[in-house]
Amino acid sequence: GPPFPVFTRQEVACHHSDADRVWVTYGSDVFDVTDFLELHPGGKSKILLAAGGALEPFWALYAMHKQEHVLEILQSYKVGELSPEEPPQPSVGDPYAEDPPRHPALKINTLKPFNAEPPSEVIAENYLTPSPFFFKRNHLPVPLVDPAAYRLHVQDACGRTLSLSLRDLKRSFRKHDVVATVQCAGNRRAEMNALQSTNRLGWGIGAISTACWGGVLLRDVLVHAGYQPGDEGHVCFEGLDRDQSGTVYGASIPLKKAMNPEGDVLLAYEMNGEELPRDHGFPLRVVVPGTVGARSVKWLTRISVGPEESKSHWQRKDYKGFSPAVTWDTVDFSKAPSIQEMPVQSAITEPSPDASVTPGELTVKGYAWSGGGRNVIRVDVSLDGGKSWREAELTGEEQLPGRAWAWKLWQLKASVPTGTKQLNIVCKAVDSSYNEQPDTVGPIWNILGVLNNAWHRVRISVGE
Template sequence: MPFVTSRRGDDDGSSATAKADSLSSNDDDAPDSTTSPPRSSSSRLPTISLDEVRASRAVAITLLARLEAEDTDVVPTDVGSKHRILITHDDVVYDIGEFIKNHPGGARRILRAAGGAVEPFWKMYAQHSAPGVRAVLDELAVGRLSTSDVAKLQEELAQELESDPFANDPKRGNVEEKLLVHSYKPFNAEARAESLLLQQHDIDDDPASHRLAFVTPNDAVYVRHHLPVPVGGGPTSIAVGECRFDVADLMDESKFRRHRVKAVLQCSGNRRSEAQREARELELPDPQGLPWKQGAIANVEWEGVLLADVLRAAGVVPEKKMVTTNDGYERHVQFAGADVPRVGDWKDETGFYGASIPLRHALDVNREVLVAFRMNGEPLSMEHGYPLRIIVPGCTGARWVKWVERIEVADDESPSFWQQNDYRILPGSVRTRADADFSAMPALNGTPVSSAIIWPPEGATVSPSEDGTVEVSGWAHAGSGRGIAYVEVSIGSDGVWHQAEEVRRDADQDMRGGSFSWTTWRTRVPLPAAPSKGGEGEIVLRVRARDVDGNVQPDANGACWNLRGLCFNGVHARRCNAAAP
């Protein structure tokens, strides 16, 4: 039987979290969770007893039970004015009664911390260590604990605070040799420039060249986590509506045909560091999130089974009446990962990382959406979603759910925070999270045309060859399966663009027909003026790409600015030093 769940018209609480402020549940903003926020200045606050803090939990429990029964995060308007709901951090007491209505992670999640210390929750939801979060909390301060109550609370919390929710993450060894680590808890790291280049022994004709490997080695594929890695990886079976398939069933070629596709996996925040630098130069608000450079991207050969085949096996047929609702809205396929937060004995069942794509997209075999179990001929690693990961070629990496354990067809998009209140490009007029209405913006799926220089590295000294040229190489990519028409490079300020000479595309896919792979390129460009003998001169290299639909990367000057720094695709500039021949 076909399976469809209907939530359209139900109030799932997304409206309560649409107005998200800077106390965000977005791990993209998270530095290492071991960094403690500054202590609040509490010397002028009245003393509140720990017993009074704990007494407020009764109000929270009653409210939480009501919200759970109604399956909503919409909080009654009088909550906060009638009763105080208290939490502590360090020695300070905060009243969150009014704030819970707009908590980006939902009222039910923050209510779990009511009547006690917030530190165990912040260890799991490490994004709360982001700059600005403590400033929001300080506005809610209403008192402080006595020295004796602080000691009592610390003693009670000792075991919980000593435990590390990330302790069972994979052992990563010398990961920094290949990856630039931005945070450890959760783990987030991108490929170093040299990791994306072909090894010298792989280059026969010109061992001095610096070309990108067309297929990214597994140990150079960037890692993007929002939560701890599930212990042992994902489950050994996957629920698809009312059906369940063992991983072994999906790998059995007598039951499901195998499919392989080369496709780019790219973080939505790739190149955000450029957006952040540009924002500072233009005095715009700093885009929020990890400062990804140009290495949160990889081109991989994925292997698995078509999602369309799995859905058909579960009873979903590609009929028009199935892909839209009666009132004409798109239906969606929701994916839920096994990375579920835990705090003490509480398992955050709704806090899983999840995403969704339109059902029409999932059933289109030309889209090549996979339930994958191999990458570059090897089983998925724990880091990349073992045993099963959703692969959505042409789509931003935010929809490629790792450790997938549940697939469901529904009238609405995934209720996951990361589908509802993140990974949507906000208008340039939205300058703070308090002004953000994520529900008014479409979910991000395809990505714009973009390119970047990988060689030479930023700040490197390059020597021109005898003909006065320098070597430049990098990648270009356009989402939604659009091919790259050409790549151009300029040097200096003369405004002259040179078309890249060596361009490699996926041999299995015609440029005009589109490609889910990236395009790698290499060229030599002439120095506009050679430095004097023995000297050096700064040069600025720029690259831009145009896709087959005519879309071209824009110039800088704030054209790509958005509050979350997503999909930055301005012309990429790299500053280097040119040495005299």
């Protein structure tokens, strides 16, 4: 095509609002992203921060934009190039320089922010996931917190703010241990993306892990702050991770869940008997058993109670479920409730799709879990794509009825007859309410790529 028109940075700067069109630069290219504002998964207000200027300082923080599928979207809005006389943008320091070291076995989905999951074969090796292999889902850089200076701010029932040190928390409240599985709403999004792209982070089957969390009950802290069991409302949490515009990670849960003596919501300072690792929220995080991972706010700095849910982007504009018919043009975020309890889930961790399987003895392994404290009562496994089924053997700790916060691991020993060319392994779990998983992804596909709990399928060609 014809060469693009050339602009100065000053000309680009004139396009900084809807009315003047919104232009941004990246490298030496100029883009008119006005038509993308409403479609942006991170929200319109975020792009407006960069309006009229360079994306680089923002994308240094939200570095998951530096992926092919995002850059392709950007390219489609190109309207020009910067004049070669324009000096390049000064390079920005790496906001992720203080992130902790991680285990090299993790499969990285995005490096900055750090989003990674354990390899499939590792997931079901341990009932309690060793912390280095526990999936990590960060939206921002990991904050560096001095535990001596750390304070938890709790807004009390009279509107005052209590300030609690770690020592206060450990001294004033009884310690509880809760074994709970944490699952991201985006677990298994890659299978949704394979059907139709959601333009969002592709997770495999590993955005789920289980730990023994040690800490104090949120309920005890709320009672100390003057709240009563029958009170209505939402408990809002804020993390210490924030971006240049001061946006902090935040989320909320119903007060009823927090105050429920059988809800087991924890403010955790230990994970698997050790100090909470930095990636998992050091020095203090929320763990909301049975509830989507997004509400288990890490690096917790503030708790407040109010009539409304958290105003955070991640409470209001993300982590909601929509009909497959809803598009970015028609989505109305106020129409869907925030995801809290999760549906029944299971996946095959072994054999992995690229494993070499030969006729003879075969062990199929996996995990199964359901939200809301519902126990997994059964896992059915098929080797022929769902024509015939067998029941898997379940393992896991005994859990109280209605408080089954942790997954079940399962396995099935099968024999693969000689002459078998292909195995089409399928699993599906049933929870204590007899909820079952849908058989395919199509009918539950959604623009955010959340809540994928379709039957998990692994196709394997059998060698000689």
